[in-house]
Amino acid sequence: MTSQRETKQLHAIRTVIEKAKRPLSINELHELAKKDIESIGLRTIYRAVRRFETEGEIVSVPVPGGSDRYELKSVAAKHHHHFHCTACDSFFDIHGCPGGLKKLVPEGFKLEHHDLTLSGLCASCA
Amino acid sequence: MTSQRETKQLHAIRTVIEKAKRPLSINELHELAKKDIESIGLRTIYRAVRRFETEGEIVSVPVPGGSDRYELKSVAAKHHHHFHCTACDSFFDIHGCPGGLKKLVPEGFKLEHHDLTLSGLCASCA
DNA sequence: ATACTATTGACAATCAATTGTCAATAGGTA
DNA sequence: TACCTATTGACAATTGATTGTCAATAGTAT
Incomplete structure (x- = not known):
């Protein structure tokens, strides 16, 4: 039968994803x-x-103007946003969320989700 | 000398961009x-x-998980955001902006820009 | 109208990202 | 340990987006 093997490659990749605090x-x-x-x-x-x-x-994280990133589903499940460092091209998790988005939505539109990407320099690059 | 010709093609494309109220x-x-x-x-x-x-x-508008859109530079110059209709895959301009983003930025990071993409259904698709 | 050349559009070529293939390797079970 | 087969990784193939090429077309100045 088809059993899933725990190879060192899969283990290494999973570990990388788990240890990274970012997508x-x-x-x-x-x-x-x-x-x-x-x-x-x-x-x-x-x-x-x-x-x-x-x-x-894991889930894919679409980002503006770049290729998808990936993060743990458990991380994605907690609503959060991202900070994009324009110097090293890394994305970081941002906790918290600006409120008051509903008032921005035009009449007749139905708001379901939102994505916020802050950008600038990360602590290492600043 | 190299002069710019006003072809009907360029005129048509420019008109499309100008008349669209969205990228x-x-x-x-x-x-x-x-x-x-x-x-x-x-x-x-x-x-x-x-x-x-x-x-x-015009300027390019990078959007999450999709190909770039284009809009007039004069439109882009006024700070705004976008609404993405997940049904027809169109982007619409949103005027207004949630404040209080600085408090979301981690210690040591330098905030320079931000992109907000609301998503859901546009008036036509809702 | 004529001449000059910028522009067009069909087509091929390129590029980056992703996937298919398959012989070799290595988990895992008996 | 020996066997079975899931997985790997080198390589080729594909895909979609974008660009190069070039003969034909069409602005525009004379």
């Missing part, structure tokens, strides 16, 4: 996973991400 | 311009957009 791109995942398993291939990152996504472990 | 994607521009000039090619849309962009007439 990661495919390439960031690859770079970080390589620190653990230098020979790990990009193909393996793609496969793991699709798999974790399908299994509901 | 348009390359494909939206193409579809709308075709209503004026049926034979207009996608290649011409790309060229016109790059040119208007270079000349500072």
Whole structure:
């Protein structure tokens, strides 16, 4: 029967996602996973991400003008936003949310979600 | 000498951009311009957009999880945000802005800009 | 109207991101 | 340990978006 094997690659990728306190791109995942398993291939990152996504472990985070990032579903479940560092191109979690969005919605429109992306320099780059 | 010719194609594309009250994607521009000039090619849309962009007439609007939209620089100059209709995939301008963003920024980070995208259904789709 | 050349649009080419393929490898079970 | 097969990773293939090319077209100045 088809059982899921706990390979060192999957373990490394999962660990990277769990330890990062921010949403990661495919390439960031690859770079970080390589620190653990230098020979790990990009193909393996793609496969793991699709798999974790399908299994509901992670979710994709669409960001303005960039490729999707990925974060734990448990993290995504708590409403939050992101800060984009324009210098290192990393995204960071922002807790809290500005209120009063309903008053911005035009007549007849139905508001369901919202995304806020702050941008500037992160602590390391500032 | 290299003079700019006022072709009907460029005129049609410019008119589409000016009349739309919302930022348009390359494909939206193409579809709308075709209503004026049926034979207009996608290649011409790309060229016109790059040119208007270079000349500072329009700016690109990066949106989460989608291809860039374009709007008049004069419109973009007035700080505003967007509403994304998940049904028809159009973006609309939202005037107004939630305040109090600075308090969300982590210690040591430097806030420079922010993007807010509301989403849900537009008046036509709701 | 004529000549000059910027612009167009069909088509091919490129580029980046993602996925398919498959022989080699390595979990995991008997 | 030995076997079975899920997984890996090198490589090719695909996809979608964008750009290059170039003969034909169409502004525009004379």
